[in-house]
Amino acid sequence: MSALLEASDLRVSFGGVHALDGFSVAVDEGEIHGIIGPNGAGKTTAINVLTGFVKLHGGRVRFGGHPLPGRPHLIAQAGIGRTFQSSAIFPDLTALENVMCGGHRWSRTGLFGCMVRSKVARAEEAELRRMASVWLERVGFQFPHEAPVRALPFGEHRKMEIARALMGKPRLLLLDEPTAGLTPTEVHLVGRLLKALRSDSAHPLSILLVEHNVPFIFSLCDRVTAVDKGATIVSGSPAEIRRHGGVIQSYLGNEGAAEPQAVPRRGETHLAEGTPPVLEMRQVEAGYGRVKVIRGIDLKVGAGELIVICGRNGAGKSTLLNALVGQPRVLGGQVLWFGERIDGLSVSQIVRKGLALVPQERGIISEQSVEANLKLSTIGLRLRRAEYRARRDSLMERFPKLWERRTQIAGTLSGGERQMLALAKALIRRPKLLVLDEPSIGLAPTIVEALAGMVADICRDGISVIVAEQNVWWVAPLAQRAYLLESGKFIAEGAPEDVIHRERILENFLGETDTDEMPPELGPAFAESPGAEILSAQRDVHGG
Amino acid sequence: MEVFIGGLAIGSIYALLAIGVVLVFRATGVVNFAQGELMMISAYAYVLAADRTDSVALQLLAAILAGAIGGLLCYVVAHVLLPTSSRIGQVIGTISLLVLLQAVARYLFTDIPLRAEPWLFGDRDVEMFGISVAANTLLILAVTVIATGALFYWQGMTVYGRAVRAVAEDPWRAALSGIHVASTLATSWAVGGALAGIAGVLLSPVVGVFPTMGVDVIFPAFIAAVLGGFSSILGSLIGGLALGLIQTYAVVTFGGTFKDAVMFAVLLGVLLWRPTGLLAATAGRRV
Amino acid sequence: MRLWSRHPVLCVIVAALALGSLASLIPSYRLFIVGQLAVVIMVTVALAVLMGGAGLLSLASAAFMAVGGYSVIIAMTQLHLPLLAAVPLVVLGGAALGGLLGFVTLRLAGFYLAIATIGFLQVLLQGLKHGGALTGGAYGLVMPPLELPFLPELSVESVAAIAVSLMVVTVGGAVTTMRSRIGRAWIALRDNEAAAQMQGIDVRYMKVLAFAFTSGIISLAGVLHAFLLSGTNPSTYTMSLSIFHITLVVVGGMSGSILGAVLAPLILFFLPETFSALGEWRDFFYGTILLLTLVLMPSGISAGIRSVAIRLAGPRARRV
Numbered sequence A: 001m002s003a004l005l006e007a008s009d010l011r012v013s014f015g016g017v018h019a020l021d022g023f024s025v026a027v028d029e030g031e032i033h034g035i036i037g038p039n040g041a042g043k044t045t046a047i048n049v050l051t052g053f054v055k056l057h058g059g060r061v062r063f064g065g066h067p068l069p070g071r072p073h074l075i076a077q078a079g080i081g082r083t084f085q086s087s088a089i090f091p092d093l094t095a096l097e098n099v100m101c102g103g104h105r106w107s108r109t110g111l112f113g114c115m116v117r118s119k120v121a122r123a124e125e126a127e128l129r130r131m132a133s134v135w136l137e138r139v140g141f142q143f144p145h146e147a148p149v150r151a152l153p154f155g156e157h158r159k160m161e162i163a164r165a166l167m168g169k170p171r172l173l174l175l176d177e178p179t180a181g182l183t184p185t186e187v188h189l190v191g192r193l194l195k196a197l198r199s200d201s202a203h204p205l206s207i208l209l210v211e212h213n214v215p216f217i218f219s220l221c222d223r224v225t226a227v228d229k230g231a232t233i234v235s236g237s238p239a240e241i242r243r244h245g246g247v248i249q250s251y252l253g254n255e256g257a258a259e260p261q262a263v264p265r266r267g268e269t270h271l272a273e274g275t276p277p278v279l280e281m282r283q284v285e286a287g288y289g290r291v292k293v294i295r296g297i298d299l300k301v302g303a304g305e306l307i308v309i310c311g312r313n314g315a316g317k318s319t320l321l322n323a324l325v326g327q328p329r330v331l332g333g334q335v336l337w338f339g340e341r342i343d344g345l346s347v348s349q350i351v352r353k354g355l356a357l358v359p360q361e362r363g364i365i366s367e368q369s370v371e372a373n374l375k376l377s378t379i380g381l382r383l384r385r386a387e388y389r390a391r392r393d394s395l396m397e398r399f400p401k402l403w404e405r406r407t408q409i410a411g412t413l414s415g416g417e418r419q420m421l422a423l424a425k426a427l428i429r430r431p432k433l434l435v436l437d438e439p440s441i442g443l444a445p446t447i448v449e450a451l452a453g454m455v456a457d458i459c460r461d462g463i464s465v466i467v468a469e470q471n472v473w474w475v476a477p478l479a480q481r482a483y484l485l486e487s488g489k490f491i492a493e494g495a496p497e498d499v500i501h502r503e504r505i506l507e508n509f510l511g512e513t514d515t516d517e518m519p520p521e522l523g524p525a526f527a528e529s530p531g532a533e534i535l536s537a538q539r540d541v542h543g544g
Numbered sequence B: 001m002e003v004f005i006g007g008l009a010i011g012s013i014y015a016l017l018a019i020g021v022v023l024v025f026r027a028t029g030v031v032n033f034a035q036g037e038l039m040m041i042s043a044y045a046y047v048l049a050a051d052r053t054d055s056v057a058l059q060l061l062a063a064i065l066a067g068a069i070g071g072l073l074c075y076v077v078a079h080v081l082l083p084t085s086s087r088i089g090q091v092i093g094t095i096s097l098l099v100l101l102q103a104v105a106r107y108l109f110t111d112i113p114l115r116a117e118p119w120l121f122g123d124r125d126v127e128m129f130g131i132s133v134a135a136n137t138l139l140i141l142a143v144t145v146i147a148t149g150a151l152f153y154w155q156g157m158t159v160y161g162r163a164v165r166a167v168a169e170d171p172w173r174a175a176l177s178g179i180h181v182a183s184t185l186a187t188s189w190a191v192g193g194a195l196a197g198i199a200g201v202l203l204s205p206v207v208g209v210f211p212t213m214g215v216d217v218i219f220p221a222f223i224a225a226v227l228g229g230f231s232s233i234l235g236s237l238i239g240g241l242a243l244g245l246i247q248t249y250a251v252v253t254f255g256g257t258f259k260d261a262v263m264f265a266v267l268l269g270v271l272l273w274r275p276t277g278l279l280a281a282t283a284g285r286r287v
Numbered sequence C: 001m002r003l004w005s006r007h008p009v010l011c012v013i014v015a016a017l018a019l020g021s022l023a024s025l026i027p028s029y030r031l032f033i034v035g036q037l038a039v040v041i042m043v044t045v046a047l048a049v050l051m052g053g054a055g056l057l058s059l060a061s062a063a064f065m066a067v068g069g070y071s072v073i074i075a076m077t078q079l080h081l082p083l084l085a086a087v088p089l090v091v092l093g094g095a096a097l098g099g100l101l102g103f104v105t106l107r108l109a110g111f112y113l114a115i116a117t118i119g120f121l122q123v124l125l126q127g128l129k130h131g132g133a134l135t136g137g138a139y140g141l142v143m144p145p146l147e148l149p150f151l152p153e154l155s156v157e158s159v160a161a162i163a164v165s166l167m168v169v170t171v172g173g174a175v176t177t178m179r180s181r182i183g184r185a186w187i188a189l190r191d192n193e194a195a196a197q198m199q200g201i202d203v204r205y206m207k208v209l210a211f212a213f214t215s216g217i218i219s220l221a222g223v224l225h226a227f228l229l230s231g232t233n234p235s236t237y238t239m240s241l242s243i244f245h246i247t248l249v250v251v252g253g254m255s256g257s258i259l260g261a262v263l264a265p266l267i268l269f270f271l272p273e274t275f276s277a278l279g280e281w282r283d284f285f286y287g288t289i290l291l292l293t294l295v296l297m298p299s300g301i302s303a304g305i306r307s308v309a310i311r312l313a314g315p316r317a318r319r320v
């Protein structure tokens, strides 16, 4: 049997950067094929080539035995569907309509038919509607289908995008980091869905997916292709790849084997007597419009402490962190910075006091170069040139990949490179408190390890860190305390292991997994679906 | 040669206005339709000041201050009163200011043009390359070039210029970098208004001062800015000067009636050839 | 609601006839303004589809009104076509020209597109002003007597009533189109072109289609406008007219919703027009209403109404 998709020796360069330099992959009919590789290896570029967004400078692609058509929509019509690394939703349509758009490929009604809503048009519309809601159900979309999607949690966007791609009845589905930002249960769900799709005999589907979630990709894929520096290193079964020396060295690392140590552990509290904590939140409430997304938040952070906030998609983690810098506005309670109130100050004023936030959507200025981004982040610090250089160089030692890209426009960086730049931007200010919102999304395992080491170093220097994460495995061993956020309230607090344990239980209960009984220790706080409140908040803001 | 210099002088006015528009656009993403009206109020401030004082410096100051205050008024309308989430809403906000400022001017001063004294060099001419040129024309050119140079340095070479661009791209991310968003925005509007003030001083002796003097020149200014790429200061200067020349030569060759047609034909040609103007920076975007 | 989604054509026709005959009850001096209001609503609705729906910023609305007005008179006087043949021909011609403009300007986006469409308008205007006998130069053209098979001479009042009916038809067509796969495709390509392409949407075709569709409607509005005024004059079709139309669209709401596009002209055209006794205060009045609506309903009338509706009806309110 010949391969459904065959790409051999692809070459692409942007200016002087060789994004692809001998990339090859072959996907068989009905296969799930994974692509792994370090950040900036060219994975997304490869997908962009396969969908016609990036012009090929060399190499050959055949899909179903034919060359690919030239323009993206023709490729889509030929039967290739995809999702994007940073979610690409249509914010002004409802979730259902977003997914219905996916059916554009095979719906046929013309302008006149649409205008007079002919019989054919009505039948087609009903079919689109029906299929769209079926797909939304199948990907585990948790909100009402008529919900405005603009402010839905990141994870819901991802699921909606997968549903939308499936709606087009593709023969080959390209997924760029589909599980980034999903909770473990959701990841599990997506994995199950993809497996089910593959074996759906009525509609055979092949899948090519890029992922940094190593266990996920190794358990799911029939074959895996590893790439580095734009070239395919090796292609084979998961077992072969796992043992491959080059892959281990360039990408997998020790898979968290060597834990960075030497951060003061729990018990050694830094909330020294007499001096106020770096940050204190007292009964903080915040939200959008009149609706409060987080309520009654109490939190104290001492110097050099590392605190983890976990909780599922839509629990309010991002809202909580963003409220620290005053956007959304704190509606009730107080935020104290070394004992002095900072709620009510503008974002930049708070940042200049020494609180650096790396938001989930990455705070980079995408129209300017990497170097300019760093330079901009030093505004208001009045650094001497030499001092700036010193700081910059020490950061670049941590992120050598970034230094190679210093003149590149930040918007063209790969997902992981952007992430590194966002971190570097926060660190160059030498903040007193560093706040990271889901920093591990989109990072290769080796880089996540490096991140863990870096966070440990930072804390050792007396800088405090707050991390909100769904993939807590890398930071939990380092943290002093963890909090579990659910429906805008802290419902558990204490040693990281305990909190994470409770989170797992909660996850299992809320996700439709095998646990069928509600664990007794979880009180009535979970009676209502977690998304409901945020949703009604959005309705008020955006109009239902 | 006289035609050439005259074209450059008109072009300078366009360029000054265009740079004001571009400056604000770079910082805020808002296309300011009221820029011509800011010029109009500065021109009124200029002639009113000339009635009261003989000091050229004070007159200039009055005009520039009026422009800057007008710019701040635009800032209040576009950023304080209106939400920044809708750029096009902000643009329409500046249109409402255009209407209101014009209505106020018409109410206060009627439609009859006021005469402004030709300033500084009066009617004197200078001999240059064997021809005589009005000294004030040269002055217009010099002022424009100097102002452009200063702004080019400020916007292109300093961190401040980068900050301005960052704010325009995304205020939230800019603020996370430690940039004071509100003051950056307000400064840009005020400087843009001050530029309109200079343009008002230069233009009013030529055409007089009347309520609709702004709308007459704002579209050529927009076109100059578009020719230059709409975010480039140097581009706007070149675009403005080129437009002035094209217009004057069109009048000389085809007569006044086809002036506009020629201008817009050039515009269409350039845009179809280069969809983002002649000197546009190509910002990287990817899927 | 069921009836509307099943048989929109029937509903629209009934509504059109009903409103049209209702309109003819209005005293005739008022009816003229009502007819003009209908024309403005048609243009605003079309632009709401083009700008709010497909995200294409065009200042050529005045140009297409001129195309409609001039070509219908030329078709009737110089080509001697009967009214019922001339109007559809003109609408199709306007759509074709709009499609052509859309095709030529495919590579332009945002403000560049807006400026290019201004260029198109200006060049067209110059052509009309200097078109000699064909376009009547600076004076424009005079409308010949309007004849329909059973109505020997159409009065301005009946033209106004017809305009109202056609306006209802336009609104109906725009609403059904925006809520169909094509409307969704327009919104999709506006929001995220790359993602739209991956749904198999031919972005270029859809943009050209949006231009053609809306230019056809605007040409029809131009025809009615010329009927109402019994002629055309180049000084009507200025850039300020286009800017006025855009203002209406933005005030109505840029979300592709049609409701705002119908209501905005009521506030910003009908109100100042009705209070035209204001004289020199008229501009103040207009500017102030404009600013007030922007401040009070920053995302447009349609969104404003929606949020009020939600407050009244509770969280279960559907999209208006």
Ligand SMILES: Nc1ncnc2c1ncn2[C@@H]1O[C@H](COP(=O)(O)OP(=O)(O)OP(=O)(O)O)[C@@H](O)[C@H]1O
Residues within 6 Å of the ligand: A014, A015, A017, A018, A019, A037, A038, A039, A040, A041, A042, A043, A044, A045, A046, A085, A405, A408, A412, A413, A414, A415, A416, A417, A442, B284, B285, B286
């Ligand atoms: N338009 C562009 N201009 C310049 N360089 C680019 C452009 N697009 C991509 N690159 C570079 O090409 C390289 C490959 O990028 P790509 O996005 O394919 O990486 P990736 O493998 O998807 O990484 P990640 O895992 O971080 O998402 C990167 O180094 C990136 O900076």
Ligand SMILES: [Mg+2]
Residues within 6 Å of the ligand: A043, A044, A045, A085, A176, A414, A415, A416
């Ligand atoms: Mg990538």
